[in-house]
Amino acid sequence: MFKQRIEQALEEREERGLLRKIHKLERGNLFEFRQTTDSVVNYSSNDYMGLASDKQLTQVWQEGLDRYGNGSGSSPLVTGYNNVHSELEETLCDWLGFERAILFNSGFSANQALLFTLLEKGDLLLQDKLNHASLIEAGMLSPATMKRFKHNDVEHLKRLLTDCALVATEGVFSMDGDLAPLADISHAVDGKGWLAVDDAHGIGVVGREGRGSCDYAGVKPTILIVTFGKAFGLSGAAILCDRYVGEYLTQFARHYIYSTSMPLAQAGTLTEAAKMLRSDEWRREKLSELNHYYDQLFESFDGYIKTHTPIKPMILGDSARAVTVANKLRAEGHWVTAIRPPTVPEGRARLRLTLTVNHTRSHLEQLAQSLQHVLKEVR
Numbered sequence: 543m544f545k546q547r548i549e550q551a552l553e554e555r556e557e558r559g560l561l562r563k564i565h566k567l568e569r570g571n572l573f574e575f576r577q578t579t580d581s582v583v584n585y586s587s588n589d590y591m592g593l594a595s596d597k598q599l600t601q602v603w604q605e606g607l608d609r610y611g612n613g614s615g616s617s618p619l620v621t622g623y624n625n626v627h628s629e630l631e632e633t634l635c636d637w638l639g640f641e642r643a644i645l646f647n648s649g650f651s652a653n654q655a656l657l658f659t660l661l662e663k664g665d666l667l668l669q670d671k672l673n674h675a676s677l678i679e680a681g682m683l684s685p686a687t688m689k690r691f692k693h694n695d696v697e698h699l700k701r702l703l704t705d706c707a708l709v710a711t712e713g714v715f716s717m718d719g720d721l722a723p724l725a726d727i728s729h730a731v732d733g734k735g736w737l738a739v740d741d742a743h744g745i746g747v748v749g750r751e752g753r754g755s756c757d758y759a760g761v762k763p764t765i766l767i768v769t770f771g772k773a774f775g776l777s778g779a780a781i782l783c784d785r786y787v788g789e790y791l792t793q794f795a796r797h798y799i800y801s802t803s804m805p806l807a808q809a810g811t812l813t814e815a816a817k818m819l820r821s822d823e824w825r826r827e828k829l830s831e832l833n834h835y836y837d838q839l840f841e842s843f844d845g846y847i848k849t850h851t852p853i854k855p856m857i858l859g860d861s862a863r864a865v866t867v868a869n870k871l872r873a874e875g876h877w878v879t880a881i882r883p884p885t886v887p888e889g890r891a892r893l894r895l896t897l898t899v900n901h902t903r904s905h906l907e908q909l910a911q912s913l914q915h916v917l918k919e920v921r
């Protein structure tokens with residue numbers, strides 16, 4: 543029975559041209575890497591600030607390994623919690639203005655932990671329709687009643703909102719690169735419930751001192767989720783909250799209690815990454831410069847969308863066309879991902895490009911040239 547079900551699901555995906563493929567890269571996920579003999583420029587990472595390959599950060603990690611050894615050895619409530627973890631938490635609290643930070647090994651588990659721990663039967667959870675899979679899935683599996691409001695539609699949110707709701711949105715949407723209208727959302731939720739913002743793509747990138755989309759919009763949510771796999775250049779996540787929610791999560795969040803805490807060397811490296819994101823204004827300036835140059839070069843293309851973030855969608859519509867265009871670009875040395883349903887809605891297949899501080903104006907010029915003729919070839 544299982545075998546039949548699996549075969550059927552795989553065949554169906556293949557027939558619809560939606561089969562996903564794992565690419566085996568020959569070096570790290572750097573901004574430029576090798577495929578067989580050719581060098582390819584990577585426009586598909588979330589390493590906006592270039593920290594994934596930053597030499598200074600690598601050195602901090604290496605020194606951390608020498609100092610603390612390899613793994614943490616256990617979960618946080620047993621013996622897996624160290625000064626190094628608490629220093630990371632304090633650094634995050636000080637930077638982002640919260641009382642508590644609780645560390646997780648991934649953004650996916652942080653979101654699941656939050657919704658599973660906080661919500662009970664009879665609660666109302668309202669989520670933006672385009673929220674990340676980890677939030678949507680956690681909402682569906684939680685005992686609460688979940689409703690989704692239309693993407694960034696505050697009027698729709700208000701119609702669904704009753705007292706005692708948890709409203710969850712991303713700060714920057716990962717597939718469209720657009721910002722949530724956080725000031726309006728926060729105003730609507732005020733006095734009626736709590737606001738949780740997952741700022742995976744905004745933290746370190748927007749806002750004063752890289753404090754993220756909430757700072758940019760001038761709001762403070764009850765709960766902020768930050769992940770370390772994007773601008774931080776590593777992996778892991780934290781939930782920022784007040785001391786009561788923090789204590790509650792420490793007592794009841796199973797993804798926290800029953801999971802080995804992150805290696806000490808990693809926590810120490812993340813503290814350094816947080817400090818760099820806070821102080822390295824030049825990284826945000828460089829990105830903003832590239833952003834403007836991207837607009838200049840690409841605004842005349844069909845499917846171009848202006849964004850305030852380094853995430854650049856180019857809507858092509860048809861899945862097969864998006865895949866063919868991405869393959870041709872790759873053959874010319876630009877690693878661009880085609881994003882297809884079910885990740886994005888039907889008919890909205892796209893190329894998703896991300897800019898990082900390691901890209902140059904000349905990279906973008908070459909990409910624009912290639913895209914121009916590839917789009918003409920693939921109708």
Ligand SMILES: *Cc1c(COP(=O)(O)O)cnc(C)c1O
Nearest residue numbers: 648649650674716740742769771
């Ligand atoms: C990437 C991402 C996550 C998952 O974080 P990981 O640390 O990669 O598990 C969660 N939410 C959003 C909005 C994301 O973009």
